[in-house]
Amino acid sequence: MAQGGDWQQDVLRELADGAQDGTPLPSRPAASEAIPGGTAEAIPGGAAPDEAPESIPAAPPVPRQSHDPRVAAPAPESVPTVDPRLAIALGRPQHGDSVARRTGRSLRRLAASAGQEVAEQTRLAQEVQLPVTTGRVVAVTSIRGGVGKSTVSALLGRTFNHYRHDPVLTLEADTALGTLPVRMGAESVRWSCGDLARILTPAMQLTDITGYLVPVSDGGWLLPAGQGRVGAPLDVRTYRTVTLALRRYFAVTVVDCETLPGDVARTAMDTAHARVVVAPMTAEGVNGTRQVLDWLAQLPHSALASTVVALSANSPDTTLDPKAAAAHLREPGVPVVLLPYDRHLAQGGTIHTAMLGKDTRTAAVRLAAEAMHRAVRVR
Template identity: 80%
Template sequence: MAQREDWQQDVLRQLGQYDGSDEAAGPAPEPTGPTARPRPTHSAPTPPEAARSTASPGSAQVSAPSSDPAVRTPRDPRLPLHAPESVPTVDPRLAHALGRPQHGDSVTRRTGRALRGLAASASRDVAEETRLAQELQQPVTTGRVIAVTSIRGGVGKSTVSALLGRTFNHYRHDPVLTLEADTALGTLPVRMGAASVRWTCADIARILTPAMQLTDVTGYLVPVADGGWLLPASQGRVGAPMDVRTYRTVTLALRRYFAVTVVDCETLPGDVARTAMDTAHARVVVAPMTAEGVNGTRQVLDWLAQLPHSALAGTVVALSANSPDTTLDEKTAAAHLRETGVSVVRLPYDRHLAQGGPIHTSVLGRATRDAAVRLAAEAMHRAVRVR
């Protein structure tokens, strides 16, 4: 037995996975998350049986840390000495201040819509809903990445990312990932309803290996209540921004496990945002419904037109109203943006979204839900068919 252990240590040393100090460092950190196998992925490769079994002569297996605390594996030097602690997304002393979720539509508006629905024919609405559902459920052969960004913070970028992630989770039957690529105290985990976060993009970038299966990867992700998975960029603390190398490593490795990855990028012109916009299959630019917001977004679209490939063909603009008292003419603003050839989807003001905190789909305004579905369908259409 001692001879076999020496042989395994030699193999692992050659692979760079073992430094001979596992007894001092203790067991490798364990992933968190549900133990049940998620829905099968669209194209997740099945490793050969030899990769699942015990190492045989001439081969070795590098996998995620075992979920069984009784199993001790050699420590991977890429991992931190201790697993990160779970950190609440909202300070418990402040969580009670969020109050009850407010409905996106007022009682008067909901009553009026119900009365109009009784008198109007629903055939047109059913046909449109069917068409959008078909767009959202398109089969894909490889994972599609949809990047979301804006010209500045506070315009609803993370909110749109959360809405897209939840919409894809609702309509698709294969795994969906919502990834945060903005470490500047991003709010995506809060909007997605995550109670706490643990592993971050930087942590995952150091431990991903081709031998990992979907169940290994999801052990490091945050399960979302409505389905799907979340990977935060940070634990809610001010720290070093994500670099382009980390972003490329994570997105290229994870896209083979997930049919759709929605990326909440940093604002332009950050390096990660520029890289994400250039490499994604589809792009969503969130524009505030203000004169300066539309003007700045038009400049971004003009920049996309100068990229080597046809980036504009795969871009959708979400024209977001962050106030109920918006005075900008919507048709004029949308026409100004459409001159570049992009599609524009208006995201109306919603009391529930304006309240902040976790997004509850059941209390979103009807117009907001419809706009989120249209936006997701437009982005998916471009991610599959344009590029």
Template identity: 70%
Template sequence: MAVESDWQRALLRELGTDAPSRPALEVNVQASEHEPAAPSPSPVQRPTPVPQGPRKAHEVGVTGPAPQSVPIVDPRLLLALGTGQHGDSLTQRAGAGLRHLAASSGQEVAEQTRLAREVQQPVTTGRVIAVTSIRGGVGKSTVSALLGRTFNHYRHDPVLTLEADAALGTLPTRMGAEAVRWSCSDLARILTPAMQLTDVTGYLVPVADGGWLLPASQGRVGAPLDTRTYRTVTLALRRYFGVTVVDCESLPGEVARTAMDTAHVRVVVAPMTAEGVHASRQVLEWLAQLPNAALESTVVVLNTTSSDASLDPKVAAGHLRLPGVPVVLLPYDRHLAQGGPIRADRLSRATRDAAVQLAAESIRRAVSVR
């Protein structure tokens, strides 16, 4: 892999070079003892992010009391989830294991290795990937969380997952955050060019797999995130993070339109329904009218949220596959369907593969944008 650029090295030095590396996640591409040898893209060995704590309010010009930490979800509800279902049933896991042992998987391992290395490729400046959909409830926050966790796992530079949907969004829960404190609006008031990465991360929520999260709210109904705040935060934070994944509000919201217009890459989440695919096609046609060849930097995720989905995936993907726009199929996963924090060790193999493919398609387009 190419050598990281100087700005990335400087950011890593701010975090300290003696911290222990992160444990590997299940999403990593690994070859079993029965597979032919192939170069394996190891999870990145970068320091575990340790929040330093924000500077005192008077040091950064903040007036008024600081927000209090608020739990994301009632702990009793999280206990009710238990350890969570596995994405594949026991029968499916056993069958997949037998097929894996019986078949020659050298080509499969090589493809997985190639995709993982694409996810790891360096960027010269921070890249923003905006995720949205034509309506809520189709898995937009789930896709954002999968993308953020995949980038967190593979990349060497700092990764931020940002929530730009203040309508009681579920991104903090999906990312495994236990509590939130500072929001986008709070951070917009205190960001200054003099702040270092360690100052900024003190206001963010550290994620278990190594990245950071910035929520849009504290989980209460309140004033929606406005376009000016979104622009202020994303423009300021780009210089600290190699990749920022933005979980936008649904279209045609003003913030979502701004995010899609200004992002380096757009990810459109389409549900596996006839009306959902039809509406998502209209979103793609709108993107085609934006400047700077928006379709060339767009990826579609065809999300299967029900085990009873009857729409033909090939027909649906063909309807959404405009010139230059890849379609990534996210299969039904029991672990994702139950809600709550996403655990990489509970995801199905197909879901993990789809997440890596989506990350590779996204970063490939982000790097090509000038």
């Protein structure tokens, strides 16, 4: 495996040069905002694409003036992710765990050794930070909408953003009025996948690319599929153009796909390095997800070996036995990570990692570790 440290330093140097030019850079999260609590130390791990970005002059990104004829057209206007008339109705974010539950956990922590828990968190952090030689793509999809697909994508993006020291991108490949920008905390969106596909050139540097992306508060970047309006769906050609080009700049790209069996979702699942299938904790949801796993097993390459299932509980009153459901999904040989019901996630809106329940934070890191392990080590 090639070493990625030199490439990582080149990327950080590009970002530093961009900051001197006035290009805004996103802030990194503080240690206190770690998922799941900052107990694991960060372990350096660089990412290296097939070749380092060329250091030749490139047209600077909008809003700076460009002489490239492909970007001569007026830039799209920024559009709020949430209608201002609705934003005033958003309630105050609540913590994923109740006060009683947090208090009880604190008392148990005082009475028992936390050594085993810290060791497990450290192991998961090491998996999330695995070094890569080329950009890795993690595709997230589900059998239907409304089961938490975009929520899982946002959790993965934020987890990778926190633990890794190389660039991470969360990309929306679902134009059906997706919620990923809202979940990632973007106040407005401007450039979309389709816009970027028309102006990408091999000469662009990372600082040029990030000028078209939305910086995420916890670190990393977001590329939305659209501006929250009903319009032409994202096509397979545009998806391939964008993902193949951006793998050069980002160590990890989390793709929030459309639901199966859409063409873009099928393409993303077939070409990704790792796949996360979100299954709702209902009988029909688990049954449909099992059918997806059987389909993945029939693909020409070993798609099933690089797949993880996120079993998501969207209600506190679910009656399905989670152990029995997980056992059914594990039969084809895939790992299953239980994402428990979380009041903060159920509330909707921006995900604040510090307000997630402890079990949710732990599950997010475990899911990211399982996906990264398969993206890097499974062939």
